[in-house]
Amino acid sequence: MEHEITTPLTKDVIATLHAGDTVRITGTIYTARDAAHKRMAEALQEGKPLPFDIRGQIIYYMGPTPAKPGHVIGSAGPTTASRMDKYTPQLLDLGLIGMIGKGKRSQAVKDAIVRNGAVYFAAIGGAGALLSHSIVGAKVIAYEDLGTEAIRELTVKDFPAIVVMDAEGTDLYKKVAEGTTSCD
Template identity: 70%
Template sequence: MNRKLTMPLTKEAAAELRAGDYVTISGIIYTARDAAHKRMIEALEAGEELPISIEGTVLYYMGPSPARDGRPIGSAGPTTASRMDKYAPKLLDLGLSGMIAKGKRNQEVKDAIVRNKGVYFAAVGGAGALLSQKIKKAEIVAYEDLGAEAIRKLTVEDFPVIVVIDAEGNDLYETAIKEYQSL
């Protein structure tokens, strides 16, 4: 099914999504990769607040290339999600609604998605230049010293993703394999 979402992502909207749905996202999302995730968890462990409000937020696991003249951002393709698996359950428990990346997630992340009624989306790897065209504004909001891995606030318009793991725990990577094998 094709769906349009406007951020922030509510639990009710996430609950309506199904693994395999094609979705376009509009509104504000944030980028965060390995180093930013590590810093956020360290901040929480030190009793500090996160640099962004996580409630209802979607994190895009991406580190952009430099922007060309006249563009808000360079190539903006997804990075592999599994590198954030050790951090994602904690953020989901704090209200994170969704993540965008590529690749499989471990069982702890799947359990946290179900427990918190979240969602995991995939963006197409190798299509970073095309995806960047859907990003209308980008600004660094935290950890500027991390360069490409700094947390960025992105304003996106009709950003294309696919639901991989839905709020019920259905995993497109698993169901697609089973469907293919039955053919």
């Protein structure tokens, strides 16, 4: 099934998304990968606020190439999500509701997704040039010194992704590995 969804996502909308569905996302999303997650975890540990209000938001695990003159952003595809697994359950418990990346997640992340009624999307790895066309605005909002790993606020239009882990805990990758998917 195909869905056109707009951020911030609500739990009602997420409840309609099922593993294997395709989505087109429009609105604001935030980038954060390894180093930014580490800093956010440190901030929380020190009792400091996160650099943006993550409630109801989507984090895109992505570090772009520099934008060429006249471009909004460079190549901008997903990175492997499992490297963020250590930090993710805490963020989900604090209100993060969606993630875009690629690859498998840990059981702890899966549990936190179900507990919080959240969703994990995959974007196509290796399609960074194509995906950059769905990004119409980009600005660094925190941790600028991290370069490509800084937190960016992106404005996306019809950003294509696939529901890999839905709020019920169904895991598309697992279904493919077990040969039980209806995808093909």
